[in-house]
Amino acid sequence: MVTTRRPATGVGPDAPRCLGELLELDAGPGALAVADPDRHLDREGLRRRAGQVAAVLVEHGVRPGDRVGIHLESSVETMVAVHGVLRAGGVVVPLDPRGPIVQVGAQLRDCDVRVLIGGGSARRLAAVVDASPVTVALGPDEGPPGAAAVPWSDLWGASPVPPRVSRPDEPAYVIYTSGSTGRPKGIVHTHASAMAYARLSAETYGLVRTDVVATLSPLHFDQSTFSLYAAPLVGAAALFVPDALLRFPASLTQVVADRGTTVWYSVPTLLVHALRRGALDQRDLSALRWILYGGEAFAPNLLAELMARLPGARVSNVYGPAEVNQCTYHHLDGPPSGDEPVPIGRAWPETQIELVAPDGQPVPSGEVGELLVHTVTAMAGYWNQPEVTRAAFRRRPGADGRVVPWYATGDLAVERADGELVFVGRVDNQRKVRGHRVELESVDAELVRLAGVEQAIAVVVGGAEEDARIVGLVIASAAFDPTAARRTLAGVLPGYAVPSELIRVADLPTTATGKVDRRGAALLVPDTDAPTLPLR
Amino acid sequence: MSDDLDSLELDLLAFVGDLVLTDDEPFDADTDLLLDGLVDSMGVVQLVHWLEARLGTEIEPADVVIDNFRSVRAMVAFARRRASTGS
Numbered sequence: 071m072v073t074t075r076r077p078a079t080g081v082g083p084d085a086p087r088c089l090g091e092l093l094e095l096d097a098g099p100g101a102l103a104v105a106d107p108d109r110h111l112d113r114e115g116l117r118r119r120a121g122q123v124a125a126v127l128v129e130h131g132v133r134p135g136d137r138v139g140i141h142l143e144s145s146v147e148t149m150v151a152v153h154g155v156l157r158a159g160g161v162v163v164p165l166d167p168r169g170p171i172v173q174v175g176a177q178l179r180d181c182d183v184r185v186l187i188g189g190g191s192a193r194r195l196a197a198v199v200d201a202s203p204v205t206v207a208l209g210p211d212e213g214p215p216g217a218a219a220v221p222w223s224d225l226w227g228a229s230p231v232p233p234r235v236s237r238p239d240e241p242a243y244v245i246y247t248s249g250s251t252g253r254p255k256g257i258v259h260t261h262a263s264a265m266a267y268a269r270l271s272a273e274t275y276g277l278v279r280t281d282v283v284a285t286l287s288p289l290h291f292d293q294s295t296f297s298l299y300a301a302p303l304v305g306a307a308a309l310f311v312p313d314a315l316l317r318f319p320a321s322l323t324q325v326v327a328d329r330g331t332t333v334w335y336s337v338p339t340l341l342v343h344a345l346r347r348g349a350l351d352q353r354d355l356s357a358l359r360w361i362l363y364g365g366e367a368f369a370p371n372l373l374a375e376l377m378a379r380l381p382g383a384r385v386s387n388v389y390g391p392a393e394v395n396q397c398t399y400h401h402l403d404g405p406p407s408g409d410e411p412v413p414i415g416r417a418w419p420e421t422q423i424e425l426v427a428p429d430g431q432p433v434p435s436g437e438v439g440e441l442l443v444h445t446v447t448a449m450a451g452y453w454n455q456p457e458v459t460r461a462a463f464r465r466r467p468g469a470d471g472r473v474v475p476w477y478a479t480g481d482l483a484v485e486r487a488d489g490e491l492v493f494v495g496r497v498d499n500q501r502k503v504r505g506h507r508v509e510l511e512s513v514d515a516e517l518v519r520l521a522g523v524e525q526a527i528a529v530v531v532g533g534a535e536e537d538a539r540i541v542g543l544v545i546a547s548a549a550f551d552p553t554a555a556r557r558t559l560a561g562v563l564p565g566y567a568v569p570s571e572l573i574r575v576a577d578l579p580t581t582a583t584g585k586v587d588r589r590g591a592a593l594l595v596p597d598t599d600a601p602t603l604p605l606r
Numbered sequence: 607m608s609d610d611l612d613s614l615e616l617d618l619l620a621f622v623g624d625l626v627l628t629d630d631e632p633f634d635a636d637t638d639l640l641l642d643g644l645v646d647s648m649g650v651v652q653l654v655h656w657l658e659a660r661l662g663t664e665i666e667p668a669d670v671v672i673d674n675f676r677s678v679r680a681m682v683a684f685a686r687r688r689a690s691t692g693s
Contacts, residue, residue: 191641314640314672317647321671343647349668504647537648553624565646 088261089242089299090156090233092268093117097279097305104149105282106310107325111146113305116153121230123154123187123208126220130185130206134159134234137181137244141165141174141188141198142209144289144310147222151187151208152298159234160185162243163256164290167194168313169564175201177246177254181453186217238262244453245292245392248567250499250509256453257292257392266446267395268299270418274399275333275360275386281306282329282357286322286336287505288313292392293364296335316340319348327353333360335388337505338368339537345376356382364388364396365505367411367493369533374405389414389493391479392507393462395447397421398491413490414483421445422469423491424476425483430464440497441483442476444468449477499588501530503538506566510540510588513569516562517542522550525578528569529592541595542569543578550574571595614660614685618678621656625649635678650675661685 086092093116097103103116111119132138138155140162142148155162163183165174167190178186179202187208188195195207196214206218213219236242242264244256259267277283283306285297297308309329315322323344326334334341341363344350361376361383368387377385390396400415417423425439426432433439442464451459463475482495499510510528517526526544544550552572559568579590615635626633626644639645645653653675658665674684 317640317645317650318670318672318675320668321673324671347667347670349666352668539648570648 086265086303088156088233088236088238088240089264089268090153090159090236090261092156092299092302093120093153094233095303095305101279101305102282102307103302103305104146104308104310105329106145106312107315109146110307111150116149116302118230119150119226120153120157121232122225122228123150124157124233125228125231126208126225127154127158127160127185128231129228130208130218130220132158132160132185134236135161135240136185137161137163137183139163139165139178139183139186139188139202139204140289141167141186141190141195142289143167143189143312143314144294145312146310147189147209148289148310149298149308153302155187156236156242157231157233159236159240161241164243164245164294166288166290166564169290170561171197171201172562173248173254173564174198177256178202178204180246180254181244181256236261238265239450241450243295245290247392247507248509248512248564249458250511252512252515255455255458258450258453259395260450263395263447263449264295264299266420267295268303270420270447271296271300271396272304274418275362277301277304277306277333279305281332282309283307283333284309284311284326284329284331284335286311286316286326286334286340287365288316291365291506292395293335293337293505295395296362319343319346323348323350323353323355326358327355330357331355332357333362334358334383335362335364337365338363338373339366339504341368341376342372345372345379350379355380358383361385362388364390366502366538370406370409370412373402373412374407377402377405387412387414389491390443390447391477391481393449393477393479394443394445397423397443397445397447400490411492413486413492415490417443417445421447422476424466425485425491430466435485435487438482438484438494441479441481441491442466443479444474444476448475501538503530503540503566506564508540508567513540513542513563513567516559517544517569517572520544520546520550520555520558522547523555525586527578527586527588527591529588529595531592531595539570540567542572543575543591543594544572545576545578546574611682611686611689615678615682617660618681622653622678625652635682637678638676639678640672640676653681657681657685661688663688 097113101113103113104111138160140151152162185206186204199214199217208220210219211221238261241258242261244258246254246256249255283297283301285293287293301308385402387400389398398415400413422444424442465473468474480497483491483493513528524545528542532538579587581587
């Protein structure tokens with residue numbers, strides 16, 4: 071099966087040629103360009119500040135192609151910083167400002183980041199600098215030891231520079247994902263793939279200048295590219311909220327309402343939190359016209375409940391691993407009925423999708439196959455890892471018969487009789503926790519390193535009403551201390567990958583081949599109504 | 607009731623101490639628990655459950671806002687306001 075879509079409608083001669091030029095188009099006087107709960111900038115103000123950041127970056131030796139780390143909470147500054155880097159011709163490397171230092175340091179070393187635009191506590195920044203090749207930090211008032219600091223206040227005295235025009239095949243940003251081996255994998259998107267994504271998503275959702283787009287996920291999560299690039303492409307405004315706000319649905323919905331948000335994009339978990347605890351009956355969300363969700367499946371009954379609560383908004387299921395940005399969509403015509411999963415839909419424009427059997431042969435409609443995708447929005451590869459990149463792509467004929475690279479998603483899907491694709495699982499042990507990718511092997515590896523642990527396996531439990539969470543099952547000696555163990559894990563794994571519980575077991579089930587049976591092990595986790603505290 | 611609230615700060619500090627997963631970030635009643643991600647989204651849910659059990663009353667979703675939960679001191683102030691208004 072090959073599904074192909076016609077090319078998207080062309081863009082005008084004045085269209086930006088690269089991400090650095092995205093702010094050049096005039097959106098009209100005073101048009102809101104970016105906002106957070108406390109501040110906002112119009113298009114002119116955003117362009118000017120991004121130009122100033124670019125000027126200071128160039129002054130500090132940033133050359134086209136150099137990677138610049140962004141270690142900031144989502145905010146107006148984030149938008150300024152990202153576009154500043156792009157205007158200087160630099161490559162944006164978004165980082166998790168609350169991720170483990172070990173992880174952030176490994177990412178900064180992997181793509182050799184010398185200049186960081188940073189916020190957060192002095193203590194945190196000092197640790198990041200210490201663990202990385204960074205020598206210049208933009209943002210902090212005082213330099214962390216080992217790095218020169220340029221405070222924000224100094225930046226606003228600089229003369230803005232015009233954008234450097236980057237070639238389509240030059241890298242624009244690198245988003246990190248954890249591999250199963252523990253070595254970070256930097257997904258490299260070029261100006262061509264990023265611009266194609268901005269254009270196709272703006273077209274698919276009919277974005278216009280008056281839209282206020284809120285991508286409610288952290289910067290280092292690939293969903294953020296929708297606000298960062300698709301919104302400015304059409305002169306729409308991007309709303310950013312700090313991570314803390316994502317933990318308080320009632321505060322979040324207040325900001326979303328106050329800012330007149332028209333497009334909400336997040337993982338389903340956040341929408342479920344908004345539905346349950348967002349005080350929606352007291353919020354005016356009448357401006358909301360699109361709810362986009364992605365990263366994981368949305369339980370049909372909860373989605374139906376949400377749609378009943380927000381009847382003015384259309385809902386679309388967004389699908390696509392970070393390696394290809396997005397590749398399919400499914401606009402819901404009405405609330406889902408029954409327990410049928412919502413399809414991931416059909417290929418969007420300039421994209422081909424094929425479901426194949428393990429031998430690479432296309433599967434007939436109705437049968438499960440791995441989803442391969444050939445698209446203009448695909449990554450160039452993983453940073454500095456040619457072998458891993460080669461393994462991620464299959465070379466096979468495209469629609470016109472020429473052999474082209476197809477990204478092998480590792481996702482299993484089936485094509486329904488009506489041509490819609492439905493996600494059914496994974497070929498490996500990658501799982502989604504609140505929309506984040508977790509390779510369970512990488513959690514296993516950290517579990518068995520803990521003091522007193524003889525054998526261990528990580529499983530995912532929950533989902534739908536209860537947040538999906540990771541539980542570690544361990545066979546351990548008396549020396550094992552679950553509380554200390556979770557602290558150790560929090561130092562090496564991102565928050566969503568830290569097991570919420572460590573359960574001591576006497577034995578673990580094995581498969582016929584003698585390996586630990588992950589599915590069987592998951593049955594050892596007792597049912598709970600609510601997240602529980604760690605055992606102690 | 608007031609005795610109960612007087613010990614709330616200490617009890618909360620102990621509970622939050624268990625929630626916080628880093629040893630190296632010291633914290634007290636005024637520490638911004640949200641700034642450096644000391645407490646994540648699941649932690650917030652656990653905090654709300656714990657407070658509900660401790661206060662013996664349900665907390666409205668509309669009250670679970672950043673200003674009421676930013677620090678241990680903010681949570682104690684929120685509990686006192688509720689007690690004084692009888693809600």
